[in-house]
Amino acid sequence: MRRRSQRKVQSSVSDNEPRSQENSEGTLAEISREAVGKLLQRANKVGGKRKKMMLEPETEQNGTHILEQILQPKTSEVGHNHRNPVGSTSAEEKCNNISIDQRYLDNKEELDDSDWEEGTISVDDRPVTIEFDVTPDPAVKNQVRRSSARDKDLAELIHKVHLLCLLARGRLIDSACDDPLIQASLLSLLPSHLLQLSNVTKLSSRALHPLISWFHDNFHVRNHTNAEASPHFALASALETREGSPEEKSKKGRATSHVSESSNLPAAENLNDSVIKSQASETQDDNSKPCLSEQSCRSKRKGDLEFEMQLEMALSATAVGSLNSKLESGTNADGANVSSPSKKMKRDTTGESSTPPHVISTALGSTKVGSPLYWAEVYCSEENLTGKWVHVDVVNSVIDGEDKVEAMTAACKTSLRYVVAFAGQGAKDVIRRYCMKWHKIASQRVDSIWWDSVLAPLRDLESGATGGEVPSRTNHGTSTQSNMNDSFVLTRSSLEDIELETRALTEPLPTNQLAYKGHPLYAIERWLTKYQVLHPKGPILGFCKGHHVYPRTCVQTVKTxxxxxxxxxxxxxxxxxxxxxxxxxxxxxxxxxxxxxxxxxxxxxxxxxxxxxxxEPLNLPHAMNGIVPKNERGQVDVWSEKCLPPGTVHLRFPRAFSVAKRLEIDYAPAMVGFEFKNGRSYPVFDGIVVCAEFKDVLLEAFAEEEQRRQEEEKRRDETEALRRWYQLISSIVTRQRLKNRYNNGLPSEILTEVQHVNDKESNATVSDSNDNNQTPKNQQLNTSENNIDLKASISTHTEEHEHVFLKESQSFDERTSLLTKRCQCGFSVQVEEL
DNA sequence: TTGTGCTATAAGTCTTTGTCGTGG
DNA sequence: CCCACGACTTTGACTTATAGCACA
Known part of the structure; x- marks a missing residue:
């Protein structure tokens, strides 16, 4: 099975768009697989890179060795990934398997592409290949590569996707359990004496026993399932199978063993059904009664495992952790109008991503590794004064065993990290009810802000479906209750919230001192950090290995x-x-x-x-007489607005200091922080601090100066534009003149003359004094700003002549460094001597 | 099996107020 | 001569978290 899904994922990884479109019309499981496959593709890309790094030292081996080496690190890396705390379980293993294949491909490419110069020496045109007898260095082989920040990011991403898949799956199952037909079928299976349970006004957990034992005796967990079936179909077929195969019951021993090996998943679903069903019947029979809900666990056989398998398919790559689904069935306690069925199906994920799947399989003795655990919760109004959700595990025939769940997962060598209750298409995290050692799992759970935001809309749905009002039970209610009743209407959901919060605040003291490191409730002095102290130093809540245990609230942060x-x-x-x-x-x-x-x-x-x-609040000296109080460095440290001396303001506009200086207003540079560069720390200044009364003046002056600056900038731009135009025209004219003069060899040549007054741009000026008067066209550009005069003239020569520049005729102007060369014809050239 | 102590490593935190050469 | 600007030495010591390992 694992192998099959692995291949599927791999194909979806390597396939391109058309295939994915095809998939998009497939079953939900296929869609899920594809989506997860895409994520894995990303993951494997990262993995591939990593691997390349690992293989770098091996590039000088010959091909055979390299291929062997390629395969060897895989095992170690797989092992490493299994150890990754945020990794995933079965899917992660798949992930690793895939990455192995990918890696193989990657390295094959590497072999093809790589140049082998390092291992090949060319002698007399004959390549000599040096082969190394490679014996892997055990030290290197055993070297542990710690997960980098990037690995952690990726693991977190997979973790989140996994959780989303589990939530989605839970909602699907919940929806299937709401199917009226399935509920009706389930009710019809119930023996009549059990049906009477629906007439009980006050349900207690004890009353559930007959129902649970009946379910336990009549349903078995199947070992194999049809993975592609929908939840609805799975449920229906589960019911059907149970009906149609009474003889299978007599094969009971096997079924039992199956139960032990496959998880409780089916039970939960069935429970859901039965609960809903019972409620439905209840509603029909007597709507006005505040009632109870009962749950009957039905099909153990197919449905459960099918769900499980489907879940695994859906999560194919991301490693399915174990998933417990519970169902809570409750009744609306208010006898008012329409009674909403209050059933809740809960699903829990345990050991969610990081636990190696095989561990679970070992523990359960099953081939189905990483199976989710499912159970139900039933709202029993007789329990706990206010009523409470009671854990019901029909497969193992356990009622009210919330404290046993964690132990059960611990037996599977994993930890219970998520317990999610589903009802009415909503979901709620109820881990606190089942987790006795929160400090152990808190760090292994996903970022709580993200998780809460994901669950927020689902919580509303769940609360709406289960949150029947609790009747004000003044007759036997406690004072707390009546007090709470005064402030707000108690609902099951809010009562449950209170219960869970209470549990969170009353965790027992850990017995090992290491657990106090970062414990949310307790602290011992030993594990305080450098900038932490206990204040007040008490009360002492207990002892651990000789250390005093204090409430975490006593831990205070100290600073310079x-x-x-x-x-x-x-x-x-x-x-x-x-x-x-x-x-x-x-x-x-x-x-x-x-x-x-x-x-x-x-x-x-x-x-x-x-x-x-x-x-105490910072008490800085007040600004007086327009003088800003400064520190010993003549500045003001503006870490925040609070650090400004009273009566001063922080002006952050650019060149503020120059404006203040010009107006002769007292100011202090505002230091806003430090930056590290070149091994040193430098203060960072931003703006100035001035007395508040100068703020407007400075802003006004700044606005004026800014306007003036912009105008100046505009003028500068225009001047620059003119200069460039002049340069362009000059070069065009020069080019044309040279072309006419030398290129054509025509009897009549055109000379271009450019005269530049106040010329600083051109290094050479060519002029023909004979033809100055014949200039047919003069152009002059004047700008009033900088007196740039441009005069370009074009003159025509009528006779052909080759200029000769004699040394005797040239002159040098030392002031301008201009050398003037003259021809006897009167033609002259000026060059700048460098 | 679990907790503890040790080691190694990665990642995060805290530190914290220049000088010189060049060009305009 | 003054001023603005950029390059220069690309910190580094320390703490905390995490993971693995050996051992009781």
């Missing part, structure tokens, strides 16, 4: 005076540092150096840290 300054706070007078740190070696060295210079003995000053309770 300068750091607090950035937040607009200053240390109160006469406050002693709550903690002192030894200066770093670098600072120490620097201080020693200064001590040598100044013979200062107090060179080893500790870094003094203060806590937030030792602070």
């Amino acid at each position: 005076k300068e750091r607090w300054l950035r937040e607009g706070m200053q240390v109160k007078a006469n406050e002693l540092p709550v903690k002192e740190l030894k200066p770093s070696a670098k600072t120490q060295k620097l201080q020693d150096f200064e001590a040598d210079d100044y013979e200062c003995t107090d060179s080893k000053e500790n870094i003094k840290l203060y806590g937030s309770w030792q602070l």
Whole structure:
């Protein structure tokens, strides 16, 4: 099975668009596979690169060796990936398998493309190939490559996709369970004595026992399934199979073993169905009763496993973790109008991405590795004063065993990281009900902000489907309840929220001290960081290995005076540092150096840290008489608005200081931070700080100056444009004249004469004094700004003549460095001597 | 099996206020 | 001569988190 899905993924990876379009019309599982395949394609690209890096040292081996080497690191890398905490389970294994194949291909290409010069020496035109007897260095082979930031990003991405797939799958199953036909079928299977359960007004978990045992006895979990069946079909066929095969029951022992090996998935679905069904019947029978919901677990056989397999297909590449689905069935407690069926199907993912699938399989003794776990939750209004959702695992015939789930997953050598309840197309994370050691899994879960945002719309749906109002039970309600009733209407959902929050705040103390490192509720002094202290130092909640355990709320962050300054706070007078740190070696060295210079003995000053309770708002001197209070460097450190002395403003417009200087207004450069460049830190300035009364004046002056500057810039641009035009025209004219003069050899040649007054651009001026008067056309461009005069004249020569420049006739102007060469005909050329 | 301590590595944090040459 | 600007030495020491391993 794994191999098959692996191939499929691979093909979708290598296929191009047309294939994917084809897939898009296929089954949901195919679509899911394709989507995941695309992600894996990206993942494998990254993996390929990584591999290339690993193979670099091996490029000097011959081809055979290289191919062997290519295959060898795979195993180690697979192993590594399995260890990746954020990786995935079965799908990840597939992922790795695929990457192996990809890698092989990649390296084949590499072999084709690579030049073999490193391993080949050409002697007498005959290539000599040096072959190395490669024995892999065990040290290198065993070298652990830690996952880089990029690997982690990728793992997180896969993690998220995986969760989304699981959510989608859970909703599908939930939807199937809502099918009225399936519900009706399920009800029809129920023995009559169990149907009476629907008439119970107050449901307690104990009342569920007959139903659970009936389901447990009558349904089995099948070992193989039709992976392509839809959830609806799977459910229906599960019911059908159970009906049609009473004799299979007598093959019961096998079924039991199957149960143990395959997960509880089917049960949940069936539960859902039965619950819904029972509720439906309930609603029909007696709508006005606040009722109960019952759940009957039905088909263990096909449906469950089919779901499981489908799920695995859908998640093909991303590694299906184990997935538990639970179903909560509840009844609406309010006897009012329309009773909404309050059933909740829950699905939990355990060991979600990182656990190696084979571990699970070992634990379960099944070939189905990484199977999701499913169970149901039933709302029992008689439980826990306010009523609560009760864990019901029909496959294992366990009721109210929420504390056993974590142990069960632990037996599978994985951890329970997500427990999601589904109902009414919505979903809610109820991990807190099942997780007893939150600190162990918190770091393994996806970013909570992302997860909450994904679940937010689903939570509303779930709450709408299950959140029947809890009747105000003043008769036997507690004071807390009535208080809460005063403030808002209690719903099952809100009560559950309270329950989960309470659980979150009452986690038992861990027994190993390492767990206190970053524990959200508790702390021991040993694991505080450099900038943390306990304040107040108490109460002591307990002990762990001789360490006092304090509430995490006692842990305070301490900072230096300068750091607090950035937040607009200053240390109160006469406050002693709550903690002192030894200066770093670098600072120490620097201080020693200064001590040598100044013979200062107090060179080893500790870094003094203060806590937030030792602070008061920053009290800077007020600006007086238009003078800005400055620090010892003549500037103002503007870490934030709070750091501005009262009566001053921070002006950030460009060249503000020049404006202030021109207006003779007192100002201070505003230092806004530091930047590191070339191994040093440099202060970064942005704008100036001036007294508030000058703000308007400065802004006005800045606006004027800005306008003047823009006009100046415009003028400069125009001048530059003119200059370039002149240059262009000059060169055109010159070119034309030279062409006429030398190219054609015509009896009559055209000479172009360019005279430039105040010429600084051209290095040579060609003029013909004889023809100056014959200029047929003069052009003159004047600009009033910079007195650029342009005079271009074109003259015609009537006789052919080859100029001769004699040394005697040339003259040199030392002032302008211009050398003038003259021909006897009167033609002259000026060149600039360099 | 689990916790602990150690090591190695990756990643993150904190540090924190120039000088000189060149060209306009 | 003054001023603005850019190049220059591409920090680095330290802490924290993480993973693997050996051992009790």
